[in-house]
Amino acid sequence: MVNNSKNVPYYAFGEGSLAGLGTLLAERAKSRGGRCIFFVDHFFQGRSLVRDLPVEEGDTLFFVSTVDEPTTDGINEYYSAITAKYHELPSAIVGIGGGCTLDTAKAVSNLLTNGGKAEDYQGWDLVKVPGVYKVGVPTISGTGAESSRTCVLTNRRKNLKLGMNSEHTIFDQLILDPALPVTVPRNQYFYTGMDTYIHCIESLNGSHRHAVGDSFSREALALSREVFGSADMQNRANVERLMVASYLGGCAIANSYVGVVHPLSAGLSTVLKIHHGLANCLVMNVMEDFYPKETDEFHRYMEDQGVDLPSGVTGNLDDDGFARLYESTIIHEKPLVNALGAEYRAILTRERASEIFRRI
Ligand SMILES: [Fe+2]
Known part of the structure; x- marks a missing residue:
């Protein structure tokens, strides 16, 4: 068994780089079809960041509450809502926020292509196929969720906090815009x-x-x-x-x-x-x-x-x-x-x- 390592394949770095998100998503949608799903930290609700996002007609934007960290049940609910609304896979999943929001985006992406329940993939290398193309945009620094190969979920029934630790959990694209974390308390x-x-x-x-x-x-x-x-x-x-x-x-x-x-x-x-x-x-x-x-x-x-x-x-x-x-x-x-x-x-x-x- 080869001990292979993988890091995020693409990242855009620099102040103002978030402005490039629309172009990235449009190119993706053109080649793949499907709509885009945004997961945005609820902190940004009503703020200019959301007004400026390239959300197109037919896309879905979820505000992710960060009162509690992501749970397996919460991920399953997002999965049900998305599969009930769309008959085809999304062209992209975008996570904009801190660790909770980024991990939510990663977990939903994995679940959409692998099926089943979020708790089925808590552990090491249990995710079988790549998730939906996903873009991470961190707005606070430290967790490493933007570049790590896991997304940490709490499973309340099992009293367990464990991630979907898999190379498929790694984002396909990052936008690292240092203008975003300036409002963090x-x-x-x-x-x-x-x-x-x-x-x-x-x-x-x-x-x-x-x-x-x-x-x-x-x-x-x-x-x-x-x-x-x-x-x-x-x-x-x-x-x-x-x-x-x-x-x-x-x-x-x-x-x-x-x-x-x-x-x-x-x-x-x-x-x-x-x-x-x-x-x-x-x-x-x-x-x-x-x-x-x-x-x-x-x-x-x-x-x-x-x-x-x-x-x-x-x-x-x-x-x-x-x-x-x-x-x-x-x-x-x-x-x-x-x-x-x-x-x-x-x-x-x-x-x-x-x-x-x-x-x-
Ligand atoms: Fe940590």
Whole structure:
């Protein structure tokens, strides 16, 4: 078996590049037929970005609520709505927003050509055929959703947060326009941006290494450090830097695994519905035992950027709540093996995980 890697084949980068979306979609529609489906972060409802989008008659635009992260049920509902409205496949799916919206676009694209239910494809390499041609337009940086090979979905019935990890999940085209993330609120910018930093330090501290993945990670980490170590993380140059870091960080995880932070963070998201960026930061804040240098660095960035975190997040949980947190953490075998080795259960025991969660 050849261990093949794939990254996004096409990307347009630069301020104002979103203006080229209409041309891309028109060319696609001419050669393939079918309508275009837009998934846009609900934050943009009523804003000029939406008014300027190249939505043609017969196309569909969904505003994606980001109150909760995408669920398998939510993806199944989009699938039903699209297949009920159209008799042919769309010419393109466009996702415009943060990780939630981009992941929604990716998952719907996969489901439209593979059929069945979203939950059938949660795992590694379960998607059989390429999805509908999809374009990603990130409006906040950090998750790497724009360039990664996964789209993370919560399956409420199984108490499971897991992506459709497949080369077919990768976008066919990206538009990386640094003019878009300029309106992101300060805390959100930090929490989401830190996702890239955390991906990279987890990968580089892990045992599953890949020379190309490491290079992507090192550069993404260097850019993140420039951004969060500077006086103003949100100036124009830093917004652009973070967009590049996020893209490279997403490319890196195609060849690597995350570590201890992401499984614990997934536990918080699954049980307490805390969004990914914030959940990561809550965990990173108490990672002295696993990533001591990086935890210090993280504390420094929080202080320098004047960003704070909620406290007492797990304060109301009972024993059953902590048990669910542990179960939805320890299920993430690949990253935990990457970080702690095959005997990870003996290291991240139920008691130790609970002790970490109690400090959050
Ligand atoms: Fe992440």
